[in-house]
Amino acid sequence: MDSRLTFVLLGAAALALAGKPASAAKLFHGPVEAAVLEVLDGDTFLAEALVWPGHAVRVNVRIRGIDAPEMKARCRAERAAAERARDALAVLFGDGPVAISNIAGAKYYGRVLADVTTADGQGVASVLLGEELVRPYGGGRRAGWCG
Template sequence: MFLTLKHFALPHCGATLALAAACFVAGLSAGALIAPVAASRGVERAPPRTEPATTALRSGHPAEVIRVLDGDTFEARVRIWPGMDVTTRVRLRGIDAPELRARCEDERVKALAARDALTRILSEGNVGISRIGQDKYGGRVDADVSTARTPDVSAALLERGLARRYSGGRRAGWCG
């Protein structure tokens, strides 16, 4: 079952988008509670998988990347419950990358480099999103993102100089 936040949104209705994002976060949170509740009631767990560590999901909810939008945002199909996937935009928590709709050529070049780096990192596979929260603009979520080889995608982009730390408020420009 695939749902998108667009299914819940009415044109120009911020409250509806906020409600849809809140429902998404609530669904993810509820899904995280299933295993502990089942264990407390004596429900047997499946035997652990014997896959190599490079292919195991590091943490959070499995996400299939549909497309990379820019250096800090991608669209993904996220498994929030067995048999239930949600398509949403995911913004990397704690960073800001240059914008593709750049104010200057320098910012545009940096934005392309950040987008390409994020594309390469996400192509490692086994993408997981965790610590999911509502984005301040609605229509997407903020999350920590990991892959098969990169435990913290935001930190990887920061280390490469392709993004800056961001915790809200006014963002600094990338020109000059």
């Protein structure tokens, strides 16, 4: 095959593939074991996940199904609630790894959205909901935390 024709065909294939963005709705089912590097707030943490042998990725993970008070609060009550939720999440994680599953890219500001389970098998969202530190969240507009 003529090298120019090969170049044109490869270029056309590359353009065709580039025009199709990856769907944010696709899930990577996992689970993937991850180390918790930092708890950012009551529903988000920085994780380092081993995705392939010798290859780790650092990513902010938003826990599916919950909404926590924001650290950048609109009132003192929200800030205090945000600190309680963040601290409880850190205690729940402890020193062990977590398992993240049903991982999806989404609208969450560079984070992934995932189900998270502690090293001893506890569903993180369920525990935080049970302790009334967070609210259920399925997307859409969130309720405020300031009265």
